[in-house]
Amino acid sequence: MATFSQSDFNSKNYGSCRPTYKTILFEKIYNYHRDHKCEFTTALDIATGTGQVAEPLSNVFHKVYATDPSQTMLNSATKKSNIEYSIASAENLSNFANDSIDLITIAQALHWVNVEKFFAEAYRVLKPNGTLAIWGYVYIIIRGYPKATQMIEEWGTSKDKLATYWESGRRVVEDYYKGVKVPPNLFGKVKWEFYPTVKRQIEEDECVVEVKDPNMEATYTIDNLRMYLKTSSCYKNYMTKNPNSNDPVDELIDQIKEVEGWKDDQLLNVVWPTIFILASKRT
Numbered sequence: 001m002a003t004f005s006q007s008d009f010n011s012k013n014y015g016s017c018r019p020t021y022k023t024i025l026f027e028k029i030y031n032y033h034r035d036h037k038c039e040f041t042t043a044l045d046i047a048t049g050t051g052q053v054a055e056p057l058s059n060v061f062h063k064v065y066a067t068d069p070s071q072t073m074l075n076s077a078t079k080k081s082n083i084e085y086s087i088a089s090a091e092n093l094s095n096f097a098n099d100s101i102d103l104i105t106i107a108q109a110l111h112w113v114n115v116e117k118f119f120a121e122a123y124r125v126l127k128p129n130g131t132l133a134i135w136g137y138v139y140i141i142i143r144g145y146p147k148a149t150q151m152i153e154e155w156g157t158s159k160d161k162l163a164t165y166w167e168s169g170r171r172v173v174e175d176y177y178k179g180v181k182v183p184p185n186l187f188g189k190v191k192w193e194f195y196p197t198v199k200r201q202i203e204e205d206e207c208v209v210e211v212k213d214p215n216m217e218a219t220y221t222i223d224n225l226r227m228y229l230k231t232s233s234c235y236k237n238y239m240t241k242n243p244n245s246n247d248p249v250d251e252l253i254d255q256i257k258e259v260e261g262w263k264d265d266q267l268l269n270v271v272w273p274t275i276f277i278l279a280s281k282r283t
């Protein structure tokens with residue numbers, strides 16, 4: 001069973017300690033959506049988790065549907081009168097009619113799904129010209145602290161640390177979705193955006209947009225950083241398999257504090273490298 005679906009996964013912590021997405025990211029989606037003369041009636045947030053994307057969408061769309069296969073995650077989701085949560089996987093959207101949704105979003109989850117089935121279902125459910133927005137992020141960058149940044153990445157990617165405790169899908173996002181192809185027969189006008197810039201081979205009817213500013217940024221205390229790292233599935237899997245071992249996040253934070261000379265009240269400007277894809281359903 002996937003980590004996020006486990007009934008003892010701390011979805012309350014996930015809800016409060018995962019980053020929310022900046023307004024600028026939603027503005028990019030809405031501008032693209034408007035450019036294709038789409039309506040703001042219905043949105044569907046797939047793999048909604050605790051509603052990080054559904055909630056901001058609900059301020060703009062009349063009705064937001066939000067799905068996740070994990071009841072544990074949905075139990076902690078943000079409630080709003082125009083958000084309807086339900087259990088569904090990205091590969092099976094049979095609760096939704098053909099050509100019924102204006103915008104589909106999937107954030108930090110494409111790497112957990114069967115992309116071929118998901119693209120087919122997203123195509124079926126979107127209205128003609130409807131927008132598909134996909135994004136994901138990888139290891140945090142702490143501005144001004146390259147050693148801390150490197151230590152966090154090594155913590156998640158070294159085999160002698162926690163690398164082997166991720167589910168296999170994790171490699172797809174760490175590889176900036178390079179292996180993912182948006183099916184050109186189903187979707188066109190595909191925009192790829194990377195922060196920081198990543199080289200990618202693109203196809204006809206695709207473009208890469210250069211960005212200088214991050215789509216995701218926050219001011220963190222050391223405890224925010226600690227709690228954020230503890231929402232990682234690799235941490236949950238490690239603690240399940242090694243219940244009597246020292247806490248690997250607490251150890252990492254102690255090491256970073258020593259190397260960087262941080263006091264307990266240190267404030268951190270953190271940004272997340274992101275992959276962001278927009279596509280339009282072909283008519």
Ligand SMILES: C[S@@+](CC[C@H](N)C(=O)[O-])C[C@H]1O[C@@H](n2cnc3c(N)ncnc32)[C@H](O)[C@@H]1O
Pocket residue numbers: 002004005018046047048049050051052053068069070073088089090091106107108109112113114
């Ligand atoms: C890292 S969380 C992302 C949650 C939220 N979208 C966000 O941006 O924080 C990944 C979510 O994907 C869900 N998930 C895992 N496999 C899935 C699948 N096959 N279809 C849809 N969602 C899936 C998990 O239950 C979890 O809530």
